[in-house]
Amino acid sequence: MNYYDEIKNILIDNEIYKRVKDYSKNRNELENYHNVGKLLVAAGKHYGEGIVKEYSKKLTKEIGKGYDISNLKRMRQFYIIIQKGVAMPHQLSWSHILSLLPINNINEINYYIDISKRLNLSYRQLRERIKLHEYERLDENTKRKLIIKEGINVTDNIKQPIIIKNKYNTNNISEKMLKQLILEDIDEFLNELGEGFTYVGNEYTIKIGNVYNYIDILLFNYLYNCFIVIELKVTELKKEHIGQIHTYMNYIDKNIKSLHQNKTIGIIIVKKDNQFIMEYCSDLRIYRTTYKLI
Numbered sequence: 001m002n003y004y005d006e007i008k009n010i011l012i013d014n015e016i017y018k019r020v021k022d023y024s025k026n027r028n029e030l031e032n033y034h035n036v037g038k039l040l041v042a043a044g045k046h047y048g049e050g051i052v053k054e055y056s057k058k059l060t061k062e063i064g065k066g067y068d069i070s071n072l073k074r075m076r077q078f079y080i081i082i083q084k085g086v087a088m089p090h091q092l093s094w095s096h097i098l099s100l101l102p103i104n105n106i107n108e109i110n111y112y113i114d115i116s117k118r119l120n121l122s123y124r125q126l127r128e129r130i131k132l133h134e135y136e137r138l139d140e141n142t143k144r145k146l147i148i149k150e151g152i153n154v155t156d157n158i159k160q161p162i163i164i165k166n167k168y169n170t171n172n173i174s175e176k177m178l179k180q181l182i183l184e185d186i187d188e189f190l191n192e193l194g195e196g197f198t199y200v201g202n203e204y205t206i207k208i209g210n211v212y213n214y215i216d217i218l219l220f221n222y223l224y225n226c227f228i229v230i231e232l233k234v235t236e237l238k239k240e241h242i243g244q245i246h247t248y249m250n251y252i253d254k255n256i257k258s259l260h261q262n263k264t265i266g267i268i269i270v271k272k273d274n275q276f277i278m279e280y281c282s283d284l285r286i287y288r289t290t291y292k293l294i
Helices: 003-017 024-047 051-062 069-083 094-100 106-119 123-131 140-148 175-184 186-193 239-255 275-279
Strands: 162-164 197-208 211-221 226-236 265-272 286-293
Touching: 003 024, 003 051, 024 051, 024 069, 024 094, 051 069, 069 094, 094 106, 094 123, 106 123, 106 140, 162 175, 162 186, 175 186, 175 211, 175 226, 186 197, 197 239, 211 239, 226 239, 239 265, 239 286
Parallel strands: 162 286, 226 265, 265 286
Antiparallel strands: 197 211, 211 226
């Protein structure tokens, strides 16, 4: 079999098809690069690793730029990860794929492919999530659910820790400062929590007896049809934090949520975790995570 001629013909066809501006463009490009990768693997087994360098020189001379050794190796790597269990991501661009190739964990690659498709992430948005190690910050039980395709709940996609961009020249910030950082970049904060979250308000006022109380941030999740109470603490998790957020959750359930909505979820975001306190928290609707300033 003449591997070089097969590769050359595929790439010439691909150069022509690149000029077609329609939805099938990405699909065609990925399939072509996948097929080139397959041929490169076969050629390497037959002729040895040096064949990539030889093919690169000839392709660059006969077709043009874009087929240096690195790019041909990326096509080969793309084919290999598909063979290892990554579903062909037709909706994504080659730029998306290049962002994923440095990742060794197949489950992690599948996670980023799935979230890119569902949220229509640009390749720049995808790179930012990879840079912030989003998958690595998921709970191990969530990763297990994703692998076996088990249904997840509202708190499964909350990152640990939550990443918050810090404009202040100090890590010693107050709760007011922490809340301000979140509100100034509310979209990123909602992404850190997962999917389906919408902003309702901050310093949300509720009246318990004759005393006014203020919920740090109130959200609603339209996927799980429930309110989310967020409490921010710049200290270690303490037992009184559990009682406070539980009171707020019960208030929302009694006075604000409608009959067709699910019970309220509480999320405590703290500077430092204390897992022993959570062991004695009987309400599974209360979740805690930590924050990290960058």
